[in-house]
Amino acid sequence: MSIKSIAAKIFAKKIYKKTQLWASNPIETQKKVLQKLIQEAKNTQFGIDHHFDQIKNENDFANQVPVRDYEALKPYVDKVVKGEENILWKGKPLYFAKTSGTTSGAKYIPLTKESMPYHIEAARNAILHYIHETGKADFVDGKMIFLQGSPILEEKNGVKLGRLSGIVAHFVPKYLQKNRMPSWETNCIEDWETKVNAIVEETFNENMAVISGIPSWVQMYFEKLHQKAGKPVGEIFKNFNLFIYGGVNYEPYRAKFENLIGRKVDSIELFPASEGFFAYQDSQKEKGMLLLLNSGIFYEFIKSDEFHTDPDGSGPKRYTIGEVELGVNYVLIISTNAGLWGYNIGDTVQFTSLKPYRIIVSGRIKHYISAFGEHVIGKEVESALQEAIIGTTIRINEFTVAPQITPAEGLPYHEWFIEFDPEASGEPEDLENFAEALDNAMRKQNMYYDDLIVGKVLRKVVVTKVVKNGFQDYMKSIGKLGGQNKIPRLSNDRNIVDLLKSK
Template sequence: MLDFIKKNIALIWAKKHIAKTKDFKTNAVKNQEELLLSLVKTAEKTLFGREHQFEGIKTIDDFRNNVPIADYEDLKPYIEKVKKGQSKILWPDLPEYFAKTSGTTSGAKYIPISKEAMPYQIGGAQSALFHYIAKKNNADFVGGKMIFLQGSPELQEINGIKNGRLSGIVAHHIPNYLQKNRLPSWETNCIEDWETKIDKIVEETEKENMTLISGIPPWLIMYFEKLIDRHGKKITEIFPNLQLIITGGVNYEPYRDKMNELLGKPVDIVQTFPASEGFFAFQDDYTKEGLLLLTNHGIFYEFVPLEEFGKANAKRLTLKDVELNKDYALILTTNSGLWAYSIGDVVRFIDKNPHRILVSGRTKHFTSAFGEHVIAFEVEEALKVTVEKFPAQITEFHLAPQVNPAQGLPYHEWFIEFEKEPESFEAFKSELDLQLRKRNTYYDDLISGSILQPLVITKLKKNAFQDYAKSEGKLGGQNKIPRLANDRKIALYLEKLNLQ
């Protein structure tokens, strides 16, 4: 009876929530302009605001003229002052938290999360659930157990400001109505070693009525494989009431076939786009591709055409200027005090009514040793089509250039861990090369002009990518291995691993 009441309450809440979201979906352009000026006004007296003449900013053009695009290194001197406990630097108040993330050039990054921003981190996830419930007209999952994957919820302090992984911070704000059904235990979530942690999660969940599981695809695959090894059954046999998987962090499509095999039968998937800097988007219709951009969550968005990103006079577009099916570097101004901040993600719009996006890559993750600038979306789409044409299953892959081969022309080298190899490996390779040529004209020109030879595939041993992640101390959590590189750092490790 209690479960019946909870399900009906969830349905009522979901429908009310959807009704409230109509305004931001239809008035996104106007709301975004108003939001920017409100953020500027709020931070007018901060150190950053004074240095960038916020008092004179009356329009978006004024903002662009006064505030250049910045990365973490640009904002680091301000963040260091905040870490020392100084207020009115980037935002009027000290942040409520620092989300600590790993950086490649900056070491650890400390991303401020203000008291104004924290509710939107939780609200984004709640909104994703409510949209799913309303679309499905079903909230059965609320009666079962749920996993919300997270890093350790144990937090440290820097001059009174708590810091830790974003997922660990969020754990302190999960609504009470979800707490009783939530797994794993607090003690298990505090385990730092990922392999030990996932073994404990399996023990705690394998006999439970799991109805919702969330995590990034590589983690889900590890978790599911351990369950299947223990029980000799597909996941939907172990968890017959599993209704929903919520995922984010990376594009789900390259993992879909592998996930479907492990699951055994269809389970609804909702994709999300969260980050330490904000909760940006989620799949508001689980039956269609595309993530609804959250334009009312304290974040003002700008979009730089990818081909111009990094140039001195790159265009900075707002929602009213963007075009469909074009790649843009995502630039953020947030209610935590990040100003024209380049997050490093690349998005493309597939709809403008409302605004829906795909995450198409990273500004720093591409292959362009020969000027081709191949991005993640292109390689993932090429691989998806090829896998469908030649029944195969892929666990993970990495693409790197081979500029100085022992013999012959240079080439793109794909390191692929196959779960199931195609019957005709050569035909698979030729089709993959053809599909990439269709999606990137520069790559096609290099092949047809005999600058490059067609791609080469190196097959990897099972668990190769897990072993690489472990070697880098990045196994589990929200860590992701770059799928594209412009050098051979990862490639050299994978080559060495394959020889062992």
């Protein structure tokens, strides 16, 4: 065992104990976070406009600060982008994380000197919790790759801006620099396909131990490695034993990954976003990710089925950490030390544990199917697909689901667009039988969907095959190939699938 791995174990134990202090006292921890946020921002324009000086507790905060998405907060953000100070947070932000918006073009999410360290610490602590629990630390001597956006930054009114993953690349600790791949030059390549090809060449003969990224784009990297070597990734990288991912559920990809790797590897799930680093998997034995309650973020939760209701004119009820329940689908609302207040990031979560508070990401509040009142969410389609392929050789590269409201004939239905892996018998032998299994699994996941099938409002799901690399071609056609971009699992219209059909 190397000195580096011994040091990693010692540090891991220290961080674990530190985490337990706040995780075992969650309600008080969140109260202190809110109080500190209010105190720090009370003299900003937002703080003055919303009477922060009168806020004493969570109820006061909910009464003074409405829930907003980016569009609603944009008048404040625009002032920050123009270079004005003390608008959402004291001073100016260090960076803007630039993301693609749906209705307003580019979105500029502020990152401050107070918020930025938590993005780095959370990713580090996820690995340290893994080391503490498993005792495995030899990988720290191997090479690590983080598939991410370009670290090249622009500047807007004196503030640097870029993709979050590119910004984070500037904060890689010195002790990891020698182990980190790809090279800076390769990481700066903008075109994703060119970049992945360069990464394959650069890493092919290296001792890769940790690989990290969004599963769909890591899969592309693995496939190119497999094509080059003609053997599983696990044979190319014999010491590769840890996969770190975020952005999407890994389960639909797991069988495909294990086939590409040639064996099972441990994995760590992360929940990062431009708006904050919210959770990470702290245990290989427990389901869900530890919600980070002591990272400069105050959390509120709105039940998904109440989100669009307004019973008394003050909006839906906002629950604090001490009021949440297991298994309920909540819209995640955040207030942060980057100046996002009562902010709806669009993600929905469910709690898998209350001691400590662990969550899974269940979907997006805007990504659902409810053409007939069924309100199917991302977690349900992912779970149904996973159940349908258990015990089979079927491998899924990518998928999305949309309603067909006006079919040429017969009843309406949910249409699943699936890119199967034709290699190693990865396609279903009988597509009708597979669709039947998928439909049965969906009926277990969503009772409203089951009622619609039983009542003959809908007919059973229809599975449409997507050609090989069809999803990649679609993402390329809309300028979102690679990086942090990902395919929505489902939508309430056919905009995405109509484009897929045209490929």
